[in-house]
Amino acid sequence: MFSRLKEDIQSVFHRDPAARNFIDVLTNYPGMHAIWCHRITHPLYKNNWKWLARFLSNIGRWMTGIEIHPGATIGRRFFIDHGMGVVIGETAEIGDDVTLYHGVTLGGTSWNKGKRHPTLANGVVVGAGAKVLGPIYIAENAKIGSNSVVVKDVPEDATVVGIPGKIIPPKNERKVDDARSAIAKKYGFDAYAVSADNPDPIANHIGQILDHLHLMDSKVAEVCREVKKMGGDVCDQAIPGLTIDDADITLAEQNAARGREAKQESFDPQI
Incomplete structure (x- = not known):
């Protein structure tokens, strides 16, 4: 014992x-x-x-x-x-x-x-x-x-x-995750919780958007290569990252607060 x-x-x-x-x-x-x-x-x-x-x-x-x-x-x-x-x-x-x-x-x-x-x-x-x-x-x-x-x-x-x-799946089998992480980093997006096998539906939708961006990015890269071969220079400019200003966040919070106030005003406590 x-x-x-x-x-x-x-x-x-x-x-x-x-x-x-x-x-x-x-x-x-x-x-x-x-x-x-x-x-x-x-x-x-x-x-x-x-x-x-x-x-x-x-x-x-x-x-x-x-x-x-x-x-x-x-x-x-x-x-x-x-x-x-x-x-x-x-x-x-x-x-x-x-x-x-x-x-x-x-x-x-x-x-x-x-x-x-x-x-x-x-x-x-x-x-x-x-x-x-x-x-x-x-x-x-x-x-x-x-x-x-x-x-x-x-x-x-x-x-x-x-x-x-x-x-x-084991980490060495997550090829889609690596592609998503790479494209998310390129566009300035935090790719946390957007793995291919994540059960969260919102994260899955974000992951599909990243897959779409990855495919479009590869196709644009192919077009740019062909344009450069023809002497064009339209693809020299780098893609800027995505940022959210504090002012945008404050505006979103204000809009959400107005929505809550409208709901409270329209609520009738009488039964």
């Missing part, structure tokens, strides 16, 4: 730079307290002391803000960072060296009995607010991005983001 306790505390030092010393982790980490509570309630639940197991589990939830069903199976060196709002269902299975952040749900998608919660293999990391739902399998060393909703199996070493969760 004490060797497992020491192992748990050492795992915190490996994954949380804010951990200062043994006493700090022992007394101030609710994620550890919730796991230790589960280590007491899980054997009770398996030995058919279900009411007592659920009762003690609810006390642990009240103290830590973390709800782990006593029927869940948890491996070694499991770490819940911050922890508030974490929910782990009855048939969830968690391997060794798994890390969850606050707001994570390992939930079910059915009211039927039997296996209805996810299985997390060794080394999985689930970001804050993510929902992993259903009897799916998250393979070893996979990473789930914050606020993602995952309802399908995830392969080994993959990274999943978005709603619904989509697998991000």
Whole structure:
């Protein structure tokens, strides 16, 4: 028992730079307290002391803000960072060296009995607010991005983001991203979050605009080369970058404020 306790505390030092010393982790980490509570309630639940197991589990939830069903199976060196709002269902299975952040749900998608919660293999990391739902399998060393909703199996070493969760291809396969970044830099645009596989629809639209600009830019370059061969000099001028003045931002804010005031004036509080 004490060797497992020491192992748990050492795992915190490996994954949380804010951990200062043994006493700090022992007394101030609710994620550890919730796991230790589960280590007491899980054997009770398996030995058919279900009411007592659920009762003690609810006390642990009240103290830590973390709800782990006593029927869940948890491996070694499991770490819940911050922890508030974490929910782990009855048939969830968690391997060794798994890390969850606050707001994570390992939930079910059915009211039927039997296996209805996810299985997390060794080394999985689930970001804050993510929902992993259903009897799916998250393979070893996979990473789930914050606020993602995952309802399908995830392969080994993959990274999943978005709603619904989509697998991000390895960096060496993101050829479109490099082209987008190059054209965005040329036109003075910050290309953050406009990757080809981004699930955000606005970012996707921006990415399509950048793809269009990249294609048009290449065609204009071809035309310029032919014009230069014919002795023309119309393509010597560089394309200026795009900038937004503070005055433009102030004007946009003023217009937005006028719109809000108009809505408030037109609102009738009487029912």
